[in-house]
Amino acid sequence: MAHGLITLPAFADRKDGVRHFFGTRHRPAGPTSDTASVTQGTPGDPAAGAPVAVVSVKQVHGTDALVLDRPVKVGETLAGGWDALITNRPRVLLTVRTADCVPVLVHDPMSKVVAAVHAGWRGAIAGVLPKTLSILRRRFGSNPLRMQIGIGPSVGPCCYEVDEPVLERLRAGFPDWRNVVREVGGRKAMLDLQELLWRQAASAGVPEEQIRTVRVCTVCHPALFYSYRREGTVRGTMVSGIMRIRR
Numbered sequence: 001m002a003h004g005l006i007t008l009p010a011f012a013d014r015k016d017g018v019r020h021f022f023g024t025r026h027r028p029a030g031p032t033s034d035t036a037s038v039t040q041g042t043p044g045d046p047a048a049g050a051p052v053a054v055v056s057v058k059q060v061h062g063t064d065a066l067v068l069d070r071p072v073k074v075g076e077t078l079a080g081g082w083d084a085l086i087t088n089r090p091r092v093l094l095t096v097r098t099a100d101c102v103p104v105l106v107h108d109p110m111s112k113v114v115a116a117v118h119a120g121w122r123g124a125i126a127g128v129l130p131k132t133l134s135i136l137r138r139r140f141g142s143n144p145l146r147m148q149i150g151i152g153p154s155v156g157p158c159c160y161e162v163d164e165p166v167l168e169r170l171r172a173g174f175p176d177w178r179n180v181v182r183e184v185g186g187r188k189a190m191l192d193l194q195e196l197l198w199r200q201a202a203s204a205g206v207p208e209e210q211i212r213t214v215r216v217c218t219v220c221h222p223a224l225f226y227s228y229r230r231e232g233t234v235r236g237t238m239v240s241g242i243m244r245i246r247r
């Protein structure tokens, strides 16, 4: 970890023409409000990967993706709610905000497209990640065999107890559900959201060695992360992002 940001160099790096990060409670000081906006990127050397625009949208625990395959203007407002952002434009930083939910970053170096996904249990079970990968395939011609996926810090299986209503949805929406829960009695179970997303990406055809997970629990590490579960209220959110550097 450098300067409060977590990166997965094996997932994407400057040599791949991509910059990415999973935020902590220390950095970045990103958009804290729920308003959708395109804001000015931090000035700096374009070669070092400074964004010209930072995209942040209202997240609604759904599965819809906002596809930005057009020039993005600083100051424009994006009316609507989305839990996935996709772009093939360089220097447009896509951001998602999480506090226990899972941030997932996607990169396809061949079709030169990136995506940022926000996945809580609702969105994950409803398929926000496979749906996003399918948009990459259909609209940008991405091949899952070339995709790279980074699954960020979130509530871990150590701390994520769920009850019957969640388990019911899980069993209905995810055939492989037995592999992502550990039953603890009283019709409750510990859910491993990162594992669920990992399996969805693998089922979509992404090679296992190209799906990497930051196996750190946001609830267990108060010095690093905000956690809705631990704090019982939204004290803040972590911002994660991905951007293509090159044209």
Ligand SMILES: [Zn+2]
Binding pocket: 155, 156, 157, 158, 159, 217, 218, 219, 220
């Ligand atoms: Zn934990």
